[in-house]
Amino acid sequence: MHQLTPTRATRRRIARRRGLTVIGGAAILALGLTACGPDITAGSGDGDASAGRLQAPDGDSPSGEITIWDRSGDLYEVFDAAIEDFNEVYPDITVNHEAVDIDAKLQNTLITGTDVPDGVFLDDAKVAGLSDYMWDLSDVLDPYVDDIAQQKIDVNSIDGGIYGVPYDSNPGLLYYNATALEAQGIDATTIETYDDLLAAAREYQEAVPSAKPIHLEQSAFLGQLQLEMYASQLGTSLADADGELRLDSPEYEQILGFLDTVQKDGLGTRAEYLTPTDIAELESGNQVFYPWAIWFSFAPQQLLPETAGDWRAMPLPAWEDGGARSGAMGGSSFSIPRDAENADLAWLFYEFLMFDEAGYTAVWGPNDVYPNGLNTSIPSYEPAADPAAPLFEPVDALGGQDLWSVATEASTEIPAAAPTPSWWAGAVDYLGNDVQRMLDGELSPAEVLEKSSADIQANLIDRQ
Numbered sequence: 001m002h003q004l005t006p007t008r009a010t011r012r013r014i015a016r017r018r019g020l021t022v023i024g025g026a027a028i029l030a031l032g033l034t035a036c037g038p039d040i041t042a043g044s045g046d047g048d049a050s051a052g053r054l055q056a057p058d059g060d061s062p063s064g065e066i067t068i069w070d071r072s073g074d075l076y077e078v079f080d081a082a083i084e085d086f087n088e089v090y091p092d093i094t095v096n097h098e099a100v101d102i103d104a105k106l107q108n109t110l111i112t113g114t115d116v117p118d119g120v121f122l123d124d125a126k127v128a129g130l131s132d133y134m135w136d137l138s139d140v141l142d143p144y145v146d147d148i149a150q151q152k153i154d155v156n157s158i159d160g161g162i163y164g165v166p167y168d169s170n171p172g173l174l175y176y177n178a179t180a181l182e183a184q185g186i187d188a189t190t191i192e193t194y195d196d197l198l199a200a201a202r203e204y205q206e207a208v209p210s211a212k213p214i215h216l217e218q219s220a221f222l223g224q225l226q227l228e229m230y231a232s233q234l235g236t237s238l239a240d241a242d243g244e245l246r247l248d249s250p251e252y253e254q255i256l257g258f259l260d261t262v263q264k265d266g267l268g269t270r271a272e273y274l275t276p277t278d279i280a281e282l283e284s285g286n287q288v289f290y291p292w293a294i295w296f297s298f299a300p301q302q303l304l305p306e307t308a309g310d311w312r313a314m315p316l317p318a319w320e321d322g323g324a325r326s327g328a329m330g331g332s333s334f335s336i337p338r339d340a341e342n343a344d345l346a347w348l349f350y351e352f353l354m355f356d357e358a359g360y361t362a363v364w365g366p367n368d369v370y371p372n373g374l375n376t377s378i379p380s381y382e383p384a385a386d387p388a389a390p391l392f393e394p395v396d397a398l399g400g401q402d403l404w405s406v407a408t409e410a411s412t413e414i415p416a417a418a419p420t421p422s423w424w425a426g427a428v429d430y431l432g433n434d435v436q437r438m439l440d441g442e443l444s445p446a447e448v449l450e451k452s453s454a455d456i457q458a459n460l461i462d463r464q
Contacts, residue, residue, distance in 0.1 A: 164333030220432030232327030
């Protein structure tokens with residue numbers, strides 16, 4: 001591994017500590033520096049604490065124990081391995097890292113205030129619904145906020161506060177089977193709009209009659225998530241910055257019209273993401289276009305042995321000439337509960353992972369879990385997502401393509417966003433299911449917009 005030079009995160013941390021040492025405690029109190037942390041456990045003290053804004057710890061050698069919750073799986077292993085790097089900077093902070101079913105356990109833990117973790121990994125879509133229990137991180141994020149992807153700040157912001165440390169950026173990309181398409185004389189890189197995509201799909205189907213070239217998601221939840229990726233390209237989402245529903249709009253009508261056309265014209269493979277049916281159609285060459293988040297890169301690496309090496313990634317088509325070529329699909333952040341015993345130390349852990357070169361290199365660079373680097377997402381911290389300085393290596397299963405440069409450049413095209421409403425997941429019972437009914441031929445795009453809007457407003461928003 002190359003020699004790491006101090007990053008802005010490291011330099012800011014060193015400068016802050018040197019300043020504290022020189023100025024001294026009395027002067028710090030007189031000046032009201034932000035490094036003076038509130039009484040974290042009491043949730044009271046100075047004005048910042050009463051407003052729920054977390055402060056960084058003071059002192060040269062912070063010490064204590066923190067409990068961090070992450071989901072089990074590959075990312076748990078990645079974060080776990082990074083603790084050793086963290087302790088090289090903070091040797092006196094012990095990290096108790098626990099693999100937890102967060103969806104099943106967190107909400108009740110926050111409500112009861114019993115055994116609350118110091119930090120927790122959350123889907124962006126769930127941050128707003130739990131923000132009443134979390135610290136506002138505006139002050140600690142202030143040195144970095146201008147260098148974080150705006151979309152990630154937006155989705156974590158509620159009523160002027162920021163309630164998650166942004167983790168990843170999940171730019172939407174168009175994955176395509178280059179080998180299968182080129183065999184029929186089709187150059188996917190010429191696709192610039194969704195009309196071009198439809199034309200390419202028709203051309204491929206003429207050559208391969210068994211093909212239904214474009215993926216149509218059959219899971220109500222993932223279908224809604226993909227719908228929001230398309231909407232993100234058009235600068236919209238289910239709710240605006242004030243939480244008002246804006247589903248019934250020309251943008252969503254255009255997106256649903258496209259999906260309806262793919263289904264009615266027989267151009268789509270209807271399947272749930274990477275289920276056996278989906279995989280079989282990908283391997284057979286019948287399904288050759290997959291508009292999805294960067295994390296589809298997992299499929300050719302792990303699940304598509306027959307076509308591994310045939311796939312490539314490119315920016316999403318635009319909805320109109322010159323339009324955005326990417327949109328956000330999913331994403332996660334780290335939140336810090338207000339009842340945590342050592343919330344300020346948890347901030348140091350997340351600050352290291354996301355904003356220190358040693359930290360984000362440990363996460364996205366080559367490691368024991370991902371020998372070539374974690375290539376299913378990219379950092380939301382823009383200095384870490386430098387197209388010219390890849391953290392992970394080219395992907396053999398994508399024909400040796402430099403996915404890093406494709407994804408980081410696509411991420412710059414994601415329009416600004418609005419906070420994810422607390423009722424987003426509940427909307428799947430209405431919008432997610434109604435989109436599937438449309439693909440079943442039971443509803444028109446206009447009926448989906450009218451019916452889902454009414455149901456979400458009456459059953460979710462009005463009952464808050």
